[in-house]
Amino acid sequence: MVLSSMRNVVFGYGNEPVIDNLSLDIHTGQFIGITGPNGAAKTTLLKLMLGLLRPWSGTISLNKELEDNGKLVIGYVPQQVSSFNAGFPSKVIELVRSGCYSRLGLFRRFTAEQEQIVERSLKQVDMWEFRNRKIGELSGGQKQRICIARALAQQPQVLVLDEPTTGMDLASRTGFYQLMRHYVSQHGRTVIMVTHGLEETNSYLDSVISLERKENEGWKCLVTNSCSVHFGPEG
């Protein structure tokens, strides 16, 4: 099933388009990697998909059939969360619990099941023992892991991660890729991840969207496996 469709999307910064006439279908139940060199518009592509940026022209749509209680739950882990730099006064557990807020709404109380989800999310990223620490006291890799735990606590249908393993050691990275693979294979979720280390992640991924710069042609989007993508007018 198609999760997200982009049709003839053009977007840029200033006067120069960085994504030019892109059409792309993302399918559900896949672990998808987006790769490319610095400045290849990987994060821009993610933000367009998520609706954080509006395209200059073209259309981007998410499949309404996937909505759960009228809402498609997307967990997002950005490349950099600026609040960490300012010493956001929050304990690890407080932050991860906030992942449940979108499902709980304004007033519903935390149930025992939700508490278990929070605990499981923290254990899955090996951060349970740090639950009462202030987030400002954590290392870069640990901060990244609790952001992932927060996204997992949302129980999202789609998990969107922008270079999520930055600052993690090899063992943590491997554990993380295995966790995402399990999340896709066993729970039928969709994971879209921007990554630089394709050689490390390739064996876990179902599809790869590769943004590359071609001489005299500008940025081109190449794709392997089952994502359908092309530049140029649709049809």
Added chain:
Amino acid sequence: MFSYEFMQRAFWAGGLIGIIGPLLGVYLMLRRQVLMADTLSHVSLAGVALGSVLHLNPALSGFAVAVIGGIVIEQLRRSYRTYSELPVAIIMTSGLALAVVLMSLKQNLSKSFSSYLFGSIVAVSNIQLLIIAIVAAIGLAFFIVLRRPLYNLTFDEETASISGVRVGLLSFSFAVLTGMTVAAAMPVVGVLLVSALIVLPASIALRVASGFTAAILISIGVGLIGVFSGLTASYYINTPPGGTISLILLTFLLISIAVQKLIRLKNRRNIHKPI
């Protein structure tokens, strides 16, 4: 002291502002909008001056202009994301310039304006106390009902937006509430020191709190102690309430920094102690 009606009013007004100001301050600091309180107080002063020139109630006109100022700043902040402090600086100077010019048109009101600049216990009228009570009630309801989306918004706007928080609407309501709180706090602490009551308790709380809820409770506690002790001191030693409250809060901040340094020093010594 409490036999005087104006002191009762000052304590009520101070107590309510001492709750809502520091509570708002935590969010303003974490959203990197500390200057907004200062800016809106200057804009609000222009509103007071405008009200006097146009023969309107200065308290109400100051209030309305501060709210409009909050909305304009929020709109500009969204438009100039990279230079978000730029519109704040422009509006602050514009507000003050407008206030000075309008005040010069009404020479006979300079005494009343000085009470707005520095705060005055007697300046809190019944209508101002009513405005403060309404603002405090709205503010408390806002922060209690919307505490979950506000937490997510304050932590990171992008992830909040994706998780379903209506970021634009919530940010605008927050800006309106900031304008209302600043305008309501003006008679108690004065234009020049309004941000002290909003920012100083929050900066103490963010230094010492272990969690988000703790930061909010500490900020409110410090704010209330600062306001009540400041009002009492200003009554007995006949000093301007705004300045007295600010100095007391500043002393609290210095004490909290010193205590933290001492604790850190002690911990370091314990670690390096020879066995």
